[in-house]
Amino acid sequence: MxxxxxxxxxxxxxxxxxxxxxxxxxxxxVTADPSAGLTIxxxxxxxxxxxxxxxxxxxxxxxxxxxxxxxxxxDKVHPADRHSGVAIAGAAGFALExxxxxxxxxxxxxxxxxxxxxxEGKANQLAQMVRQNLPSAMQxxxxxxxxxxxxxxxxxxxxxxxxxxxGRYEESDFHADGSGGRDARTAVKxxxxxxxxxxxAIELAVQGLYEAADEDSATGGPDAVRGIxxxxxTITEHGFERVPEIEVAERFAALIARKTAQGxxx
Amino acid sequence: xxxPFYVAPExxxxxxxxxARKGIARGRALVGTLYTDGVLIAAENPSHTLHxxxxxxxxxxxxxxGKYNEFDQLRVAGVQHADVKxxxxxxxxxxxxxxANLYARYLGQVFTHDMKPMEVEILVAEVTxxxxxxxxxxxxxxxxxxxEDRFTVLGGEAEAITTRMESAYTxxxxxxxxxxxxxxxxxxxxxxxxxxxxxxAVLERSSTDARRAFRRIENGExxxxxx
Numbered sequence: 001m002x003x004x005x006x007x008x009x010x011x012x013x014x015x016x017x018x019x020x021x022x023x024x025x026x027x028x029x030v031t032a033d034p035s036a037g038l039t040i041x042x043x044x045x046x047x048x049x050x051x052x053x054x055x056x057x058x059x060x061x062x063x064x065x066x067x068x069x070x071x072x073x074x075d076k077v078h079p080a081d082r083h084s085g086v087a088i089a090g091a092a093g094f095a096l097e098x099x100x101x102x103x104x105x106x107x108x109x110x111x112x113x114x115x116x117x118x119x120e121g122k123a124n125q126l127a128q129m130v131r132q133n134l135p136s137a138m139q140x141x142x143x144x145x146x147x148x149x150x151x152x153x154x155x156x157x158x159x160x161x162x163x164x165x166x167g168r169y170e171e172s173d174f175h176a177d178g179s180g181g182r183d184a185r186t187a188v189k190x191x192x193x194x195x196x197x198x199x200x201a202i203e204l205a206v207q208g209l210y211e212a213a214d215e216d217s218a219t220g221g222p223d224a225v226r227g228i229x230x231x232x233x234t235i236t237e238h239g240f241e242r243v244p245e246i247e248v249a250e251r252f253a254a255l256i257a258r259k260t261a262q263g264x265x266x
Numbered sequence: 267x268x269x270p271f272y273v274a275p276e277x278x279x280x281x282x283x284x285x286a287r288k289g290i291a292r293g294r295a296l297v298g299t300l301y302t303d304g305v306l307i308a309a310e311n312p313s314h315t316l317h318x319x320x321x322x323x324x325x326x327x328x329x330x331x332g333k334y335n336e337f338d339q340l341r342v343a344g345v346q347h348a349d350v351k352x353x354x355x356x357x358x359x360x361x362x363x364x365x366a367n368l369y370a371r372y373l374g375q376v377f378t379h380d381m382k383p384m385e386v387e388i389l390v391a392e393v394t395x396x397x398x399x400x401x402x403x404x405x406x407x408x409x410x411x412x413x414e415d416r417f418t419v420l421g422g423e424a425e426a427i428t429t430r431m432e433s434a435y436t437x438x439x440x441x442x443x444x445x446x447x448x449x450x451x452x453x454x455x456x457x458x459x460x461x462x463x464x465x466x467a468v469l470e471r472s473s474t475d476a477r478r479a480f481r482r483i484e485n486g487e488x489x490x491x492x493x
Contacts, residue, residue: 003368004346005339012346016353019346025354082475104353111321111345 016108017101017129027097027132040141041070043095045212045219046077046087047184048148048159049174049192051201054236055148055157057085058205060180060213061228062220063092072223077231079240081106084122084149085233089178091141098129098143105129119151123160123168131166144177150235157235180212180219187211198234202243205232206251222252282383286407289385290332291422295452296389297431298329299417300400301444304393304469304479308448311465319467321480323348325393326362327469331421332386332407340369340388357477362392366403366411374409383407387420393469393479397438419451427451441468445483445491461488 004023012018020026046059059076062069070092078099080086086102088095105125110116117125126147133143147160159171174192176184187208196204209230213221222229229252232243259265296309296318307329309318318337319329322344330337344365352360369388377383390403402414412418417435419427434447445466453459466483473479483491 001347001351001364001368003343003372004350005343005372016349019350020353023350025350100353104349108345108349111349112342114317114320 014109014112016105019108027101039065041065041092042218043074043076043089043092043178045176045178045180045184045209045216046089046146047174047176047181047188047205047208047212048087048146048171049188049196049201049205049208050157050159050172051196051198053157053198054150054234055085055159056201056205056232056234057087057146057148058209058230058232059087059178060209060220060230061223062218064218067217069220072220072226073228075231077233078103079233080122080147080149081110081116082239083116083152083235083237084119084147085235085240086126087146087148087177088143089146089181090143091136094133094136094141095143095145098133098145102126102129102145118153119149119158122149123147123158123170126160127162127166127168129166130162130164134165137164146175146177148235150237150239152237155237176208176212178219180209180216183215184208184212202232202234203251203255206230206248206255210252210255222249222256224249224253282377283408286377286383286385290387290407293331293333293421295419295421295423295427296329296331297417297419297427297448297452298389298391298402298404298414299431299435299444299448300397300402300415301441302397302438303441304471305391305400305402306441306444306448306468307389307391307466308445308452309465310452310459310463312463317465319465319482321478322365322390323352323360324357324477325469325479326360326365327391327467327480329389329391329420330386331388333384336384337386337388340372340384340386343372344369344390362390362401362403366390366405369405370409370411372409373405373407377408389418389420391469393471395471397471417448423454426454430454442491445488449492461485461492464488 012022041063043063048057057077061073063071063074077087142164145162151158159175161169161171161175174188188204213219229245229248232248234241294310298307307319311318322328328341328344348360384407388405392401394400402418404412404418417431430451449459468481469479
């Protein structure tokens with residue numbers, strides 16, 4: 001490898017994606033038709049909701065390929081940088097690559113410019129990446145991210161959702177995406193209110209995922225046999241923090257016990 | 267018709283080296299030193315926005331003295347190289363040694379072939395899980411690389427500062443001692459440097475951020491460490 005040095009008019013600036021393009025390492029466009037017999041791995045349900053200190057993000061762990069389970073322990077909620085996170089639903093391979101590129105894009109900008117992007121700037125960067133994936137999305141390889149973070153300038157949590165065309169929408173309170181997104185959204189909607197505390201917010205995210213797994217075959221529920229539980233993370237002014245798996249397991253156990261006591265688990 | 271002058275190659279190189287050294291000597295100096303928990307870089311720099319010390323990658327830092335636009339261009343190229351390498355291979359495969367070699371090659375190339383040599387000296391440092399493996403690469407304007415195992419001084423008055431560092435340095439000193447020692451060496455006997463005149467950063471082995479070891483030490487913390 002040589003030192004990448006560019007003339008002033010040719011410099012890719014703080015953009016890592018442009019840098020890759022300049023070096024001929026950009027993402028190749030998909031031209032094959034994946035409906036022709038290929039089974040693509042898909043990731044499923046993701047949830048984000050705003051609370052008093054910031055946002056909670058959560059996602060189940062299952063990835064499916066057609067009607068079979070491809071992975072039982074895939075992580076769909078990732079830190080994007082210190083104060084934001086990205087969760088993904090859709091074609092798993094592309095989605096994970098998009099997360100990796102997005103993380104690098106933010107870090108690269110921060111290092112080259114000496115300052116982090118604003119939360120809105122990060123959300124827009126992600127929108128451009130989703131839009132670039134549009135040709136693949138048209139062929140059934142859509143990636144739908146959910147972006148959330150703590151806005152250090154406005155001192156609050158913010159959530160952004162996307163559609164396949166790269167449309168970016170700011171949600172005021174909560175959102176869920178993926179195959180079980182509708183069920184999760186309904187569950188969260190029933191109990192969400194302004195200024196939730198940390199514990200209640202995590203509880204609500206866990207409940208949303210539980211209901212999604214209950215209704216949607218592609219969403220994995222808590223797996224007590226293997227000890228695999230959904231990913232839950234909080235993003236506050238102190239940054240992105242994963243909720244320990246043992247705590248998530250306890251919350252699921254409590255939820256199931258409560259439902260059984262109410263005669264709902266029959 | 268004009269006749270081209272003959273200049274002996276020795277003279278030509280010497281002139282270039284003198285030119286580069288003069289440019290570098292005009293700037294203020296910088297000290298990089300190992301301490302018990304990693305690498306400390308302290309620079310005399312009254313500007314709070316134009317940095318001399320910055321982060322390249324998870325465990326690698328960069329520092330430069332001399333002409334700002336020239337070493338900043340090298341810094342950005344280093345970030346670009348490291349990020350691309352980590353993306354193509356793995357984050358673990360990005361190391362200071364290969365980056366230092368690339369810088370050396372480039373500086374050597376410019377020194378030999380271009381009209382004007384770069385008026386910079388740079389430092390590439392890496393912190394590793396074991397204190398014995400921490401690295402300091404000091405690279406000169408002509409591409410000469412020094413691999414230092416205690417400390418190194420870049421920029422104007424480097425010799426005097428090196429002498430002062432020689433007497434201050436102790437193996438495995440704490441962050442506080444290292445900051446005080448380095449700042450005293452930079453200031454010399456006749457001056458005292460205030461936090462506002464300094465730019466200080468560390469690569470910490472026991473960083474709270476599991477991945478990124480680079481951290482700036484700024485006003486409040488710096489005042490405490492210097493007290």
